[in-house]
Amino acid sequence: MIELKNVTKEFKIGAKDKVTALKDINLHVGKGETVLLKGPSGSGKSTILSLIAALNKPTSGEVIVDGKRVSKLADNFTALFRRENIGFIFQRYNLIPTLSAKENVIVPLIPSNPDPIKLEKRLQELFSSFSLDSKMGVIVKNLSGGEQQRVAIMRSLINNPTIIIADEPTANLDKKLSLEFIEILRKLKSSENSIVIASHDPLFFDLDFIDRQIDIQNGEIQCY
Amino acid sequence: MQNKINRFLLDFSVLSIFRRGSKNIFIFFVFTLLIFLLSSILFISNSIKSELDTTLNELPDITVQRLQAGRAINMPLSRVDRLLAIEGVKAVIPRVWGYYYFANAGVNFSVVGIDSFEDQYRDLYSKLCDKFDFDRLKKDSGMLVGVGVKKILQNSFYGDYFNFVKPDGGLTKIKIDGVFKGDTKLESNDIILLTSQKAREIFGMNKNEAVDFVVKVANPTEIPNIARKITTLYPDSRVVTKEDLSISYQNLFDYKSGLFLALFVISAFTFFMIIYDKASGISSDEKREIGILKAVGWKIDDILKEKFYEAFILSFASFVTALCLSLFYVYFLNAPLLKNIFIGYSTLKPAFDLPFAFDFQTNAIIFFLTVPIYIAATIIPSWRVASMDADEVMR
Structure with a gap:
């Protein structure tokens, strides 16, 4: 389902200097598989996630998702690819702070001009399953950290993605909220969804629903 | 289905205008004020021009005065x-x-x-x-x-x-x-x-x-000949033809409209300064928002479409408001202050009303000088940001 072939990613710093974030990475994530990328901050976990979601392009190598070479797609096609396949839960949620919870959740669907009735039904389903029915109209900057994260998760699920990506999802949460999030992830796991999580939070290390843990150090995969 | 107007995108654009309320209110006021100034100047100018045309039509063919020592006498x-x-x-x-x-x-x-x-x-x-x-x-x-x-x-x-x-x-x-x-x-x-x-x-x-004589001529093409004959007949006379008068009226109008032109240039310059300021930068919040939109699946043209709606709604609302205000100011309030630049020479300070002269071309010029330029100034920096990788923009 997801395949990274000899992927290297370099970032330019200033005019001449560059930093190698990933070195010759080879990775495969199967359909329905839940994979944890672990490693210290700056090891390259988030870069792998952004390459899978086509938010960025590798300096060399290929990223293939569902048979599509997403690393070679033009900008508009990568956007379409994300809209149709990816649900990304960002570390800092990346919500639009001045929009309400409901407005944030529907943002990914806006360009496709969805059917209002079906959309409303889907929103009701999501908000009640995340126990946020009463907060639909609240501006997200007025929500608590846990509530904001649940809004971010709902936004990532609104398009029924086949790939769910979570980047350091518990970094800004206390233990109670982190455990709540883990329960949500457990419910999301299905035979249809692939889930890729990047975290160095020990809470993830012994979870029964995680199929594989991959250790990344200095931009290289250490062990599967 | 593809051509159907995306109501959600329109709603999002309207919402975006209100979300950045204070900034957009400021832009709305400045933009409205500038368009108001531009259109008021052009309306007054048009109105007085039409008044001038009417006056010129009513001028006598030839006016004959008698001079003595360079001054007009009876x-x-x-x-x-x-x-x-x-x-x-x-x-x-x-x-x-x-x-x-x-x-x-x-x-x-x-x-x-x-x-x-x-x-x-x-x-x-x-x-x-x-x-x-x-x-x-x-x-x-x-x-x-x-x-x-x-x-x-x-x-x-x-x-x-x-x-x-x-x-x-x-x-x-x-x-x-x-x-x-x-x-x-x-x-x-x-x-x-x-x-x-x-x-x-x-x-x-x-x-x-x-005081003087007005001479009517049967054939207008004969006016210069007859004027010459009068000068020959009475060498102490000053013969002023309709054309001479037109030129001096026109000169006065041109001088006055020169002042208006200066005002016009100043307001246009201010407008372009604001536009340049807007075009040359986009706030970090707006950049981040574009990054988020890309990250959740918006294409570049979706983002540009949204920015277009936003800019169009704001600038067109400003344009319409300013146009209504200037119509009210010029033709209802009779353009206080600005009108005096034109007619200020009269000691009587006449309370004459500016005749209504709505010129579609003038309004089209104001529209094309303002709304599309503002839209372009909004879209270009957004396009620059939207063309970058979403990951890079969000960082």
Whole structure:
């Protein structure tokens, strides 16, 4: 389902200097598989996630998702690819702070001009399953950290993605909220969804629903 | 289905305008103010231009004055017959007119004396007055006055009549028979119209003299020839043709519109400075938002479409508001302050209304000088950001 072939990613710093974030990475994530990328901050976990979601392009190598070479797609096609396949839960949620919870959740669907009735039904389903029915109209900057994260998760699920990506999802949460999030992830796991999580939070290390843990150090995969 | 307007995208754009409320309110006010200034200047200019065109159409074919030592002096009426004898001359009308200084208010009135046989005046003044009855004017030895004159006289407690002080110090009491329509002509406001006999009395003029002659010519192409013949016949005369007058009126208008042009340039310059400022930068919050939109699956053209709606709604709302405000300011409030730049030379400060002259072309120019430029200034920096990798933008 997801395949990274000899992927290297370099970032330019200033005019001449560059930093190698990933070195010759080879990775495969199967359909329905839940994979944890672990490693210290700056090891390259988030870069792998952004390459899978086509938010960025590798300096060399290929990223293939569902048979599509997403690393070679033009900008508009990568956007379409994300809209149709990816649900990304960002570390800092990346919500639009001045929009309400409901407005944030529907943002990914806006360009496709969805059917209002079906959309409303889907929103009701999501908000009640995340126990946020009463907060639909609240501006997200007025929500608590846990509530904001649940809004971010709902936004990532609104398009029924086949790939769910979570980047350091518990970094800004206390233990109670982190455990709540883990329960949500457990419910999301299905035979249809692939889930890729990047975290160095020990809470993830012994979870029964995680199929594989991959250790990344200095931009290289250490062990599967 | 593809062409259907995306209501969600429109809603999002409207919401975005309100979300960045304070910034957009500021832009709306500045933009509205600038368009208001631009359109007011053009409306006033158009309005006065149309007034000028009307005035030029009513100018006499030839005006003949007599000069002595380079100054205009009165014309003897005995010259009328010799001028009428020139081939091509249809009519020669002696005019009795001048300025009467009213010391109480420190203003000049334009006093015009007419005779019943002067059809030209009958037509002209009939337009200015609801019920022009020359016979009554003659019978009562009264006068018709402009709105401005009436107001000034009232302020000095003259209700039904006015006492003119003659050059010999004596008084001539003249009854006010009527008032010109206030909403007509710029020229009518400071005018006092009476019989030429009374005008001569006020100015202390000999009954065999006129201030100047108006010469009517049957064939307009003959005007320069006839003007030359008059100059030859009376070398002490100054002959002014309709074209000469047009040029001097036009020069005055051009000078005044030059001032307007300066105002126009200043407001346009301010507008472009604001636009440049907007175009050259986009806030970090807006950048991040574009990054988020890309990250959740918006294509570059979705983002640009949203920015287009946002800019169009804001700039078009400003444009319409400014246009309505300037129509109200120019044609309802009569353009206080700005109008005075044009007509400020008059000592009477006439209260004439700017004639309504809505020119579609002018409005189109204002539209194309403002709305599309603002839209471009909004879209270009957004496009620059949207073209970057979403990951990079969000960082």
